[in-house]
Amino acid sequence: MDQLMGTIEAVKGTPSLAQFRFRSSSRWDGGARSRTSIRSFYGAGEEDTSRKETFVLDGDEPSVLLGTNRAPNAVEAVLSALSGCMTVAFIYPAAAQGIRVDSLEFAMEGDVDLQGFMQLSDKVRPGLQNIRVKARVKADAPRAKIQELLDYATKTSVVMDTIRNPVPVTVELAE
């Protein structure tokens, strides 16, 4: 909590410290499989070198979507990322307010109509049509306070805002 307050005070003094640039690099691994490596990022005014290992995330599809079922698919990976982000966005403010959280769980569902991906209908978007998040919280606080923390997390979560609102993406072919 001291560290959290220190970070907030530092960013108030020098807003550019809040600029972060995250990265990933992926390689097709045959079939529907891909393998992504994650390590470096820029943030708090410098290139970060704190990580001693490269994280590897695999992607695949289930057999009904022509994959080999060795890893989650991309939609499931997005739901997982949203869970992780909502967790942090809930836990940090709870800690800052001195609220003891005993457990925090998120169950997520996302609907997609693959007619969009297959381009079989121009009335169906390729992306997720909606996501439903159910939070289950045990904490040393009244339900109204827990709801307030959940609303705050929903408002401030980086991935939640990324999904709910448009993000510009540029795609370039190398060479």
Add this chain to the structure above:
Amino acid sequence: MDQLMGTIEAVKGTPSLAQFRFRSSSRWDGGARSRTSIRSFYGAGEEDTSRKETFVLDGDEPSVLLGTNRAPNAVEAVLSALSGCMTVAFIYPAAAQGIRVDSLEFAMEGDVDLQGFMQLSDKVRPGLQNIRVKARVKADAPRAKIQELLDYATKTSVVMDTIRNPVPVTVELAE
């Protein structure tokens, strides 16, 4: 490729087969850590039971963001999901057109200003401000055809559309 064509014909005949519902369930694991389990989903008209194992994805933050650096953070996980989705959205149409792909790589960068997450400025969105994707492709096709496949993948990728355009999300507190 036969399987791909079979799937497309089946969906043309019965569009409801294209409805999929993906799921994840996560649990806070102390600090900035979360652990997500992924297994069941609904699709192609039934609850899928083909997976023999539960996939587990961990999330954490680097130390500068008050974590323990044991796993990728949520923004990196989103970039990874986008890579996996773009891979499938490129490879399937390439296969359908009989194009041999030798390698396919995506390098991604995403910018975020954490003043939004920290609510230190109401002019800064919490979410990603932009994403840059660089594709590197080796394939048995002229560059114009590769560019066409990349444009098609960009248009049809489920996760790309999820990020570029708004998705409605509902958040409910259990009990």
